[in-house]
Amino acid sequence: MQRLFRRFGVLAADATPCGKPLSMAHAHALMVLRAKGEHSQQELGAELCIDKSNVARLCARMVEAGHIEQRPSKTDGRSRRLSLTAKGARLAGEVDAASGSRFGSLLGALPVNSRRRVLDSLHELVTSLDELPLVDSTKRKSR
Numbered sequence: 001m002q003r004l005f006r007r008f009g010v011l012a013a014d015a016t017p018c019g020k021p022l023s024m025a026h027a028h029a030l031m032v033l034r035a036k037g038e039h040s041q042q043e044l045g046a047e048l049c050i051d052k053s054n055v056a057r058l059c060a061r062m063v064e065a066g067h068i069e070q071r072p073s074k075t076d077g078r079s080r081r082l083s084l085t086a087k088g089a090r091l092a093g094e095v096d097a098a099s100g101s102r103f104g105s106l107l108g109a110l111p112v113n114s115r116r117r118v119l120d121s122l123h124e125l126v127t128s129l130d131e132l133p134l135v136d137s138t139k140r141k142s143r
Helices: 002-008 024-036 041-048 052-064 086-108 112-131
Strands: 068-072 080-084
Touching: 024 041, 024 052, 024 080, 024 086, 041 052, 041 080, 052 068, 080 086, 086 112
Parallel strands: none
Antiparallel strands: 068 080
16 A cells, blocks of 8 residues: 555655645645535545644645635634635646546556456445544654
8 A cells, every 4th residue: 555655646745646736635625625515624624534733724725825715604603614716616627637537547557357346446445444433643643
């Protein structure tokens, strides 16, 4: 798994595996907001599996880049609602297309008779990950 992540480019801090000059969290936040619409910061953090402080920093960078708008929630003054700007929606479309192309190329490089088996295995792996408890980043220790 580690080799897969490294080779695919997941560890690059300044670019997605599909070649966009964004962090993975930024790209995934764009995709979540594109697919599911407006979210609170808390909901976005849960979708991305990142903690409150990281989602707040991510949102600040996205606002600064002009990709999202934040506004107070109408029902909870402590909560912020997030939505894509026109610029963010265009970029999310570009990320989606580039991601589709990259994953399509990856799948296309597999032997035809292996593709279904690989996709089924990936589905099982994701299902297994969904069953694991989330790692509490506040309890991680530096080495």
